Amino acid sequence: MDSENTQTFLRPRARLMSTLGEELISNERVALTELVKNAYDADASLVVIRFNGPLEEGYGSIEVWDDGHGMSPETVRDTWMEIATPFRHRAPRSEQFGRRVLGAKGIGRFSAARLGAVTAIKSRKAGGREVNIRLDWSDFAAENAYLDQVPVQWNVGAPEVFADNGQARRLFDEVTSAFRASEKQSAWTGSHGTLVRLEGLRQDWGAESVESLKRSLSRLLPPPPPAELDVPDQPEFAIYLSLPAGPLDHHTGFVGASEALAHPHYRLIGTIDENGLADLTMTNLTSGQSETLNQYLFPSHGKAPKCGSLKLDLRTWDLDSASLKEMLNIDLGARNITEVRKLIKDNSGVALYRDGFRVQPFGEVDFDWLGFDLRRVNNPTMRFSNNQVAGFVYISADGNPGLRDRSHREGLIDSSEYEDLKGVLTQAVSRLETWRYGLRRPKGEGRESGPITVDNPSGAGSDRHGLFQNFTLSPVRDVLNAKYPDDTELSRALEEAQEKIDESVEKVQEVLSQFSRLATLGALVDVVLHDGRTALTRIAYVLRRLNKLAGRKRDEDEQLASALTKMHVDLTAQEQALDRLFTRVEPLSGRRRGRPRALSLQAAIDEAVAVHEGTLEKHGITVTVSGEDVTVTADPGDISQVVHNLVGNSIYWLSTLPKGKERAILIETRRTPEDEVDIDVSDSGPGVREEIQEMIFDTYFSDKEDGIGLGLSIAGSVVKDFYDGDLSLVTPGPLAGATFRARLRRRVG
CATH class of the missing domain: 3.30.565.10 (Histidine kinase-like ATPase, C-terminal domain)
Known part of the structure; x- marks a missing residue:
């Protein structure tokens, strides 16, 4: 140690594996998606995700089967066993179909640790022997063990599961008996592919978690793109979900896009090139009216966007009762307006597809990455809420190199390219909102008239806030649905009553909106300014405490600290926006007006x-x-x-x-x-x-x-x-x- 030139080497502990698997991947839904992406990269045409009960923590298993090219013993030894292998950097295209592969960092395979205590893998390359791998993730939890001291059990033998007419073939024949995704699948003999079996589940799988997984998988691949978009044909790829007999078995079947996505009220389709020039078409599907938009979108005050070119297919809905009532005539599986609203909400979100496959978590219902709800707070008359928009944005690894994934597979790295992407998309959406406003604006309305009726974005008053939050029959509906689930007459009567309440509330909101403009001059402004600034002072104090809490938690829980920091930034922006609004209104205060x-x-x-x-x-x-x-x-x-x-x-x-x-x-x-x-x-x-x-x-x-x-x-x-x-x-x-x-x-x- 006295020598200045002494060298040493980093030596990872065995628990690095749990860090990569259990802690790096944020949730089980993302972990399963990683395994599906691996199958896609292996040129699979069909993936079967089979749940075996009991679906309780510590029990049961999940199997992920695919008909991809499989792994040879050499691939397992020289590539699969290497953490952070550069293999995909050297081979960015799949070996058979030339797909642009989705994995790049060489760590996605360890997401299996998030799903089960034990991972058992069987894989075979066509014409080769079958490889068996078994990892007990608890073996890597020993505090004093180094990674190179924990053996991984694997062997090579004669084909069994992926043999001609073996278990894999029989399973796939059963799945595709009523539906075959292609002629290729009907000719598949089961002689190649991969099975990943995850034993000893890490969580309970109930109705909510299965439904969330199904929604997420349904958007991994976008629905067929419109003819106007020159999007490459989607690779042949299907996902089948299999649940055990019981309360969840109705989820068994092929995962596909909801029929509701095919029936929006408005649609925005087109391209934005690398210079920000938009070539977009806005269409009202109800009336057939359309308008083209050809103009530059500059997200950074006159600078061309750095994100690269993209293609856009945005679909939106009006959520008022009259607009949704028309959708009941379409076979969506919805019995009333409330269910139509829920169907739209469950399929909302703007998804981002790179080379035909979704980037997580873009497109998740609760991931409002374009800030729709934040914009709507500032202007509820014009702006969309996140739960009335479903979007599909197409990019590519080659055409958009600055848009790179985070290591934990959730979101893109914050960069100027990512900010510009959000900027051009927000401007494109703003053009659609403006056009929609003009179509919905009552004829002859001028500045002396009140604003157009505001959508109830949540439906049936379920998520109203403040003065109007109790104008809902939801508690009554919950009781009736539980006691009389099949009484359609009672359900319809309740729905009609809620519609009348909604319409009355909207009229009251419209009157208040009109009055609020007239009241900007006078004593009411004094009250607004006093109460508003008092509230802002309190908000500012809470935000400072929130920021301090984020700082204290950073060493304990980085994910929580990051979430708190993001919340602090978002809320601070809103606090500042309100302060600016009060400053603009302040000169109109009756108390503050000076003598002419x-x-x-x-x-x-x-x-x-x-x-x-x-x-x-x-x-x-x-x-x-x-x-x-x-x-x-x-x-x-x-x-x-x-x-x-x-x-x-x-x-x-x-x-x-x-x-x-x-x-x-x-x-x-x-x-x-x-x-x-x-x-x-x-x-x-x-x-x-x-x-x-x-x-x-x-x-x-x-x-x-x-x-x-x-x-x-x-x-x-x-x-x-x-x-x-x-x-x-x-x-x-x-x-x-x-x-x-x-x-x-x-x-x-």
């Missing part, structure tokens, strides 16, 4: 623009204030509020322009011959698209991907209520983008 006084209009405008000085500099935006410097009698806060909102909108849209484009804002003031005063705010941005020009003054309408839709409404309220004026869109304006005119008719002498 004579002031220079342009001086008031300069003060309002100064608030944005840092943001203007960041995006290279120039602001020019010109025209007649009119003297008006006004509260400086009113002028600030109007200019602040209009300039803020201009800044946002100018920031989306590609680099090199002119970014300018022109503010002009003048007194008209009718002794009125105009404030025109013009910019060189993309302008207001013609199809949404009638909607932009609607309360809660926003074309920004994360917009709340109150800026123009608040500015318009100030102009109208205090100065008997109006706020309008002027076309054409002095600059190429949008021009808004605030006309003041009172207190302008």
